[in-house]
Amino acid sequence: MNSSIKFLEQSAVAVAPKLIGYRLCTRQADGQLVGGIITETEAYIEEDTASHSYHGQTARNRIMFGPAGRIYVYFTYGMHWCVNIVTGPNGRGEAVLIRSLLADQGLDIIRQRRGSRPDSELTNGPAKTCQALGITSHDNGSVLNQDRFVLVAPPRDSRLPKVIATPRIGIKSNTDKPWRFTIGR
DNA sequence: AAAGAGATGGTCT
């Protein structure tokens, strides 16, 4: 793995706030990058009843148990894809859900995929983000910074965003854990 | 502005 993303081997709860401010993009067939700055993440770990990995490894979640730096994509509500970055040591079932981006790259393609709507609604949700970046089950298991996915640290001279931790949303158990991370101000 | 409801199918018990 690229040394700049070695921190992904830490636990998801530690990694999730650190990913805020990173740039995440997919590379299209023509080479163009589509994506933006990560603005919202959630951590999921094995001991967590809300996590797909809570009941052990299955066909669906097996990527979560693999090495850090891979992409875990799952299908939900019969129509939506959601994307995670796998974290932790090999064998641990954990990942960070990418919930929203500030899209600023490949905006023309994103608008085609997402339809005509305000920029603020292009990538403000996990399934919206997948639609915008063209992420589907085809991407499950992809390795970051190889070809299809690009994860880049914020510029050295940039002011780091203030990160706020709050309870996760869209889940029904373990709702007290403050494992959702967003940009404050 | 907020609340409600329908869409729609994989995954696991």
Added chain:
DNA sequence: GACCATCTCTTTT
């Protein structure tokens, strides 16, 4: 057969 790590559109305040 129940449950979704959701989104969008419609209805109600």
